[in-house]
Amino acid sequence: MIKGKQLFFLLCALSLFAACKKTEKVSVEEDNILNLPSTPYDYEQLTLPVYLTTNFLLGPGQNAAADNDNTPPDNIVTNNGATLGRVLFYDKSLSVNGTISCASCHKQDFGFSDDRVLSAGFNGGNTRRHSMSLINARWYDRGRFFWDERAESLEAQVLMPFQDPVEMGMTLDQVVSVVRSKSYYPGLFEKAFGTDEVTSDRISKALAQFVRSIVSVNSKYDEGRKQVNVPINNFPNFTVSENNGKDIFFKPIPAGGGGCIGCHSTEAFINPDNGTTNNGLDSISTTDLGVFESIKNPAFLGTFKVHTLKSIALTAPYMHDGRFASLEEVVEHYNSGIKNHPNLGPALKDPQGQPVRLNLTVQQKTDLVNFLKTLTDESIKNDVRFSDPFK
Numbered sequence: 001m002i003k004g005k006q007l008f009f010l011l012c013a014l015s016l017f018a019a020c021k022k023t024e025k026v027s028v029e030e031d032n033i034l035n036l037p038s039t040p041y042d043y044e045q046l047t048l049p050v051y052l053t054t055n056f057l058l059g060p061g062q063n064a065a066a067d068n069d070n071t072p073p074d075n076i077v078t079n080n081g082a083t084l085g086r087v088l089f090y091d092k093s094l095s096v097n098g099t100i101s102c103a104s105c106h107k108q109d110f111g112f113s114d115d116r117v118l119s120a121g122f123n124g125g126n127t128r129r130h131s132m133s134l135i136n137a138r139w140y141d142r143g144r145f146f147w148d149e150r151a152e153s154l155e156a157q158v159l160m161p162f163q164d165p166v167e168m169g170m171t172l173d174q175v176v177s178v179v180r181s182k183s184y185y186p187g188l189f190e191k192a193f194g195t196d197e198v199t200s201d202r203i204s205k206a207l208a209q210f211v212r213s214i215v216s217v218n219s220k221y222d223e224g225r226k227q228v229n230v231p232i233n234n235f236p237n238f239t240v241s242e243n244n245g246k247d248i249f250f251k252p253i254p255a256g257g258g259g260c261i262g263c264h265s266t267e268a269f270i271n272p273d274n275g276t277t278n279n280g281l282d283s284i285s286t287t288d289l290g291v292f293e294s295i296k297n298p299a300f301l302g303t304f305k306v307h308t309l310k311s312i313a314l315t316a317p318y319m320h321d322g323r324f325a326s327l328e329e330v331v332e333h334y335n336s337g338i339k340n341h342p343n344l345g346p347a348l349k350d351p352q353g354q355p356v357r358l359n360l361t362v363q364q365k366t367d368l369v370n371f372l373k374t375l376t377d378e379s380i381k382n383d384v385r386f387s388d389p390f391k
């Protein structure tokens, strides 16, 4: 039994303890703020299905996704490196007013893209273009990033949002000094790189490792693909409509298909080495000149990166300006809306040089949309390795 006097002392001791705790609050909180596993999650052991590692003759320019890995030899993904990258990716204190992290605009629930047409930066300002999904960034042989490919590598790209005046509003020196000031980083840097030294080069490497680890292999498409020898065969797990949509996606336009695989190529659906092109959104480029803004060659006017279609159903709205709200609108664009831009991709022109009209039936358009939905990889959406460690 606790008597009155004892209770009094107990309460005093407790309040003293509370007072002590208060002075330590910052570091105590920071140490506990992160929810990381004691053994790091596995980001290294990429077990890829054979159709991502072996060439299948789909047509000219087709090769395996894994042949197009842009991982540089000095930045192989490691479990500890990607773990550090994950923390940096979700850390809001790396924006000038502590409100924005990479994940604010690259949301796990939306295929690491943003459901907003334009994303909101630290001050509420809008980004110039629509955010991009980070899935399968690794299988892009050209290794260039952004809609206009202005970043020469993923390592270069991942430092740019910090310094963007709309996005995170920092200087690199500021980023490095905030990282140095946080009690949770030294241990993470030590595990990732051998010492706790914080440099912008290490921040870039860790973030790039995290992004490269986001690889999609578990969609309904993947499940079906494992059961057939070549992608053009019917998939046993697909509905009739999904298989018909797949036919349209893979078949060339002159053969009655949509020719989509010609540009969204390899089975990472990404076009790893052919470079940017134009898909006829506008007849002339006015406000956004695409690659031409950095390479002043008319051949690049209005051309943009062909981005992965994996988990495309999660990443609406679509295109570099987010102009289409749904996959139905995208399909209608390719079906009837292609404009004759001077740099329109040859695959989207008819023999007379005019924009193609696919003339799909209502059912065929539905089939194509249903096929695109099979590319959704729910496992990435729910994967704890890619989730917010501050929660």
Ligand code: HEC
Residues within 6 Å of the ligand: 089, 100, 101, 102, 103, 104, 105, 106, 119, 120, 121, 122, 127, 128, 129, 130, 131, 132, 133, 134, 137, 144, 145, 146, 147, 148, 157, 158, 159, 161, 162, 166, 167, 168, 207, 211, 305, 307
């Ligand atoms: C305020 C929103 C915002 C924030 C914050 C942000 N991004 Fe982005 N991100 C975008 C937008 C918008 C684009 C496309 C911009 C363009 O092409 O001009 C993009 C493009 C990218 C790309 C290019 C993908 C590709 O396939 O070419 C990568 C990679 C990327 N961001 C990673 C990051 C990382 C890492 C961070 C944190 C350091 C980050 N982003 C922070 C909005 C944001």
Ligand code: HEC
Residues within 6 Å of the ligand: 133, 249, 258, 259, 260, 261, 262, 263, 264, 276, 277, 278, 279, 281, 304, 305, 306, 307, 308, 309, 312, 315, 317, 318, 319, 320, 321, 330, 331, 334, 344, 345, 346, 347, 348, 368
């Ligand atoms: C000539 C090459 C080409 C062909 C053929 C092509 N696309 Fe595209 N696709 C692109 C380009 C380039 C973009 C990005 C355009 C932009 O934002 O300015 C794009 C964007 C998309 C997007 C939006 C991606 C995103 O992240 O917002 C979808 C969905 C899409 N295409 C589906 C298809 C389908 C379905 C077909 C077949 C009917 C097809 N594409 C045929 C080049 C092509």
